[in-house]
Amino acid sequence: MRCQKGFTLIELMISITLVAALSTGMLMAMRTSLLSLEKINSRLQFNRRVMGMERVLTRQIGGVMPVTSDCGSGRVPIFRGNPDSLRLVSSYSMAEGARGYPQFDEFQVVKGENGLRLIVTEHLYTGPSSTKPFCGGELLPPGQANPESWILADRLASCSFFYREQLPDQPPSSKWLTSWDKPDLPGAVRIEMTPLDSSPALLPVMNVTVPIHITRQVRPWYDDAL
Numbered sequence: 001m002r003c004q005k006g007f008t009l010i011e012l013m014i015s016i017t018l019v020a021a022l023s024t025g026m027l028m029a030m031r032t033s034l035l036s037l038e039k040i041n042s043r044l045q046f047n048r049r050v051m052g053m054e055r056v057l058t059r060q061i062g063g064v065m066p067v068t069s070d071c072g073s074g075r076v077p078i079f080r081g082n083p084d085s086l087r088l089v090s091s092y093s094m095a096e097g098a099r100g101y102p103q104f105d106e107f108q109v110v111k112g113e114n115g116l117r118l119i120v121t122e123h124l125y126t127g128p129s130s131t132k133p134f135c136g137g138e139l140l141p142p143g144q145a146n147p148e149s150w151i152l153a154d155r156l157a158s159c160s161f162f163y164r165e166q167l168p169d170q171p172p173s174s175k176w177l178t179s180w181d182k183p184d185l186p187g188a189v190r191i192e193m194t195p196l197d198s199s200p201a202l203l204p205v206m207n208v209t210v211p212i213h214i215t216r217q218v219r220p221w222y223d224d225a226l
Contacts, residue, residue, distance in 0.1 A: 053152050053153050053205075053208070054206065054208050056094070056152060057152065057191065057208050057210060058208070058210050059090075059092040059098070060090045060092045060094075060105060060120070061086075061088070061090070061189050061210040061212070062092075062210050062211070062212065062213075063090040063091040063092040063098070064079065064088045064089065064090055064185060064212055064214065065088075065089045065090065065091055065102060065214075066079075066184075066185055066214055066216045066217070066218045067089050067102075067125070067128065067218070068128050068218060069128050069131040069132075069134075069135065070128040070129045070131065070132055070135070071131070071132070071135035075128055077183055077184070077218045078104070078131065079180065079185055079186075079218070080180065080181060081161050081163055081179060081180040081189070082161065082178070082179040082180075083109075083160045083161055083162075083178050083179065084108065084109045084160070084161070085106070085107060085108045085109065085161070086105075086106075086107040086161050086189070087104070087105065087106050087107070088104075088105055089102055089103065089104050089105070089125045090102065090103055090105050093122065094120070094122055094150050095122075101124055101125070101126070102124075102125040102126075103122040103123065103124065103125055104122070104123040104124070104125040104130070104131055104134070105120055105121070105122055106120065106121045106122075106123075107119070107120050107152075107161070108120075108121070108149075109156075109159045109160075112154055112155070114154075114155050114196060115154075115155045115156050115157055115196035116156040116157070116158065116159050116196075117151060117153065117154050117155075117156065118151075118152045118153040118154075118156065118159050118191070118193070119149040119150060119151055119152060120149065120150050120152055121146060121148065121149045121150070122148075122150070153193060153205060155195060155196045155197060156193050156194060156195060156196055156205065157194040157195060157196045158192070158193070158194040159191065159192070159193045159194075160178075160191070160192050161178075161189065161190070161191055162176045162177065162178060162189070162190040162191075162192065163176065163177045163178075163179070163180040163186040163188075163189055163190075164176050164177070164186055164187045164188040164189075164190070165177065165182075165186060165187060166184070166185070166186065166187040166215065167187065176190065183217075183218055184217050184218055185212055185214055185215075185218065186212060187211065187212060188209060188210060188211045188212055189209075189210050189212065190207065190208070190209045190210075191207065191208045191209075191210075192207045193205045193206075193207060193208075
């Protein structure tokens with residue numbers, strides 16, 4: 001049996017089958033390419049976050065300000081830390097950089113979709129009274145994550161904060177504490193992080209140690225000598 005243009009029915013069926021096979025192969029190749037592109041984009045975003053994390057943490061924690069909060073019956077130092085969280089006022093803003101207003105920062109280690117996650121939540125700091133909404137009695141209670149929180153590190157197996165006392169004559173590796181509730185600022189803050197996944201295609205998450213060069217006491221008043 002032949003069609004009007006001289007092709008047999010079998011030849012026509014073979015042609016249709018070949019066209020369908022080619023179309024299927026092209027679609028599968030496009031799907032594989034899109035999946036590979038998505039994986040590459042995800043790895044690039046992760047690597048960019050790792051590269052920018054140390055810079056952001058160094059500027060935020062290094063820009064700490066020796067200020068107090070109006071909690072309870074008197075002013076208490078804002079800088080407080082434990083292994084899972086850290087609260088301070090920094091001159092560096094995530095949105096505006098060093099040119100922005102001081103920010104009341106809450107660093108927290110929370111559970112993410114995969115492993116642990118290090119986040120920071122910023123609140124505008126305009127003076128000791130601006131932190132009253134976050135007061136709980138005489139102290140500042142642990143903060144709560146919200147949709148406005150920034151993700152600094154993700155997919156972590158562990159993440160802990162450590163604090164070093166101001167010891168000028170001691171090496172930087174000595175006297176690290178797991179919490180800080182002293183009236184003055186520490187000499188440095190170290191964040192130890194372990195990634196959940198280790199892959200040669202991903203940049204390793206490194207520990208971050210931020211020295212604090214501010215030695216001004218928090219509570220005492222400073223007056224100009226006459």
